[in-house]
Amino acid sequence: MTAALSELPATRATNISIQSVTKRYHRAGKTIHALAETSLEFEAGKFVSLIGPSGCGKSTLLKIMAGLETPTSGRVVIDGKTLTGPQDGVSVAFQKPTLLPWRSVMDNLLLPIQISGKRIDSGIKDRAQQLLKVMGLEDFSGHYPRELSGGMEQRAAIARSLISRPSLLLMDEPFGALDEFTREDLNDELLSLWAREPKTLVFVTHSISEAVFLSDQIVVMKARPGAVHEVIDVPLARPRHRNIRNSQEFYDLIRTVRLSLEEAKAGHDVEPNRKAS
């Protein structure tokens, strides 16, 4: 299925360092502490998931990494450069597909290329067609978003986020609105794309099994204020086949993450000052 993409030149991956970042919002005279001091290192080429309850600041952290929000203090360093705004080579996939309804699927895919001012040549069109093929959308390039199902729209959005070969892909709960079966299909497709074109991938999710299946590392976060509770390594071998979901190792990891999440919640509710272990 992914054979078509193997001809493409390999992309590079990016190192990200989050250094003492905090975020506070001021709304209607109140200060909302979205993110307490957070430091994290994302190694180049790794797949890292951020997981945690609502209000744990995982989406805020992702927006800061995308350059869409500025941290109240601290800084984000990408490949040695301090982030000042949205960067080249960084792609964002949102919770909603966010396709433009007046553009066909193909024209939605080509939008990032047009915005970057590059010429749309046959090479780019071929790449778009290949991405659509991997996503099972090769027959829909001329269709409009309103003619697609939710899963198909999200597939097109992911293809769009990959068109310009980003070295860092930031995904904010991209499969949150999809049913379990579609979600598992898209998990497989995302992993095979990621294996073909190495890149650092930061993935926000609510689903423990999705995080375990996809990631090299899972960052467990806690809420009010948002903070990192624990970073869990996922030593499952790659490439990962969907069968590993039934393995004992997979179950054990799910339990580890679940316990960590419960601990993060209890730490907040019962002992606010308890240090994460």
Add this chain to the structure above:
Amino acid sequence: MSILEKTPQIDRPGAITTTAADELPTRLALTLKSTSFRAGVIAIVLLVGGFILWNVATDKEWVSPLVVAPPDEVGKALQDMFATGAVWKNLGATAYVTLIGFFVATAAALLVSFVFVFSESLQKAIYPFLVIIQTFPKVAIAPLIIASFGYGLLPKVVLAALMAFFPVLVNAMVGLTNINVDQLNLFKSMRANTWQVLFKLRIPNAISYILPALNTALVLSLIGTIVAEFVSARQGLGFAIQSATQTGSVATTYALLIVLGVFGAMIWVVMAILNRVFKNYKQ
């Protein structure tokens, strides 16, 4: 991936020939039950009923012939109008002013809305004045406009454009600024510049807001034109209605109103076609 399956069309008349004979009554029953069929029947009943009522009311002189002209006389007046070609001269003059007023208003409104998008302080400074102009009854200032701009084409176009300007401006402003946060973030994350956001996001987004306003604007432009023709004109439907009323030819007035109605319906059809063409722009 069978999600794209078309919804089955139930009351397609062509399908009857291809279905088995025993299914035919069911299909016919479905057709008779369908909303569009029922709406069509009701519309025809209303039209025929209204016509009969009109005939009887004038025949039995329930209403004065000075107020309501009998259908046959209206028909004759229509016939005369087309025979002499007077209708084309008047309709042409009215359509000409209406369209120019409409295009001037639309162009001006779009231009102002772009300026407002780029400068919020200009918007805040100028918008209150526009609201005052809008709330002012423009029909009341028609004689003043005629007096200031002379008796030619200009005063009529000014009045028509004044009527049509505001709805386009308001909807264009909303369409250009009411942008989905995610879509704006997407453009920011791609490092799009102001012009790219304008041409690739704001303007396409505004189209579905502007289209219904164009419909309103065209109708208002027509009203402005007619009023201007009432006050001062030597041709046009407004002028013709005015002179027919003054000379007491009620049938001619009615015939002119019918022409005006058909013209209005044509505007509606054109706008419906435009809406279809731009159907993908709905968010």
